[in-house]
Amino acid sequence: MGYSKGCHTTFHHRYHLVWAPKYRFKVLHGEVRLRVRESIKQVCDEMDVTIINGALSRDHVHMFVEIPPHVSVSDFVRRAKGRSSRKFKQEFEHIRRRYWGQRFWGRGYFSTTAGNITEDVVMAYLDRHIAKNGFSPSA
Template sequence: MEYRQNSHGVWDVKYHVIWVTKYRYKVLRGDVAERTRDLLRQICQGREVVIVQGAVSPDHVHMLVSVPPQLAPAKLVQYMKGRSSRMLQAEFPQLKKRYWGQHLWARGYFCASVGAVDEETVKRYIETQKWEDPGENFKITAPSEP
């Protein structure tokens, strides 16, 4: 695991994101696929997003990205889908003709967080935290009912 940092924090925030072309048309081939890859690299670099792994398939994009904590996954996908759609349609007339409504990508996306430890490990870690003075230790969550 590799932590990233800036002057105010240290983090490891990774997302697995997937989105598809509208109507699942298999238009991401050859030059279009290559340009899609290059555009996504540029967009991510401009937002300080590190692409851990990614693949452009004929009808969808899969990416595993490491993002700064202030960048919400919805905003990240909005930047990537919006800019890439505009640029690809401007550069490839066949896409503009096929997607006359200006939408290259289907609505929505899939996103899951990817972590080094699972939820149970974090819960156990928090539960085992001890303070020198037991009076300073308090739980944020409501106690479970018997």
């Protein structure tokens, strides 16, 4: 368990995050999947968020991240979801048709700290998920 350091802080804020496309449609495959990964990595770089592990399924994004104290979890998720939604509708015809006049991502997300379960359990789950689906946003 390593601590991260900022200019005036030492922290260990790790969050287990999950969010899905609206109605949990299985649209995260092919080029869309690559763009989701690229978009999330770009937001993480901009906000100094570290991806510890993650998995992209066909119907949801599942991540274990370390978020610095000056960034709220809701701001990170809002930016990660918002950055991609409009671009996907512009770039991909099948997404524009399926989600016409609606949001791409569902309104909510799941967030928890690794308090009730150990980080090893979260990491093992994500590793099994990656082995099954063969795709990680952190790679």
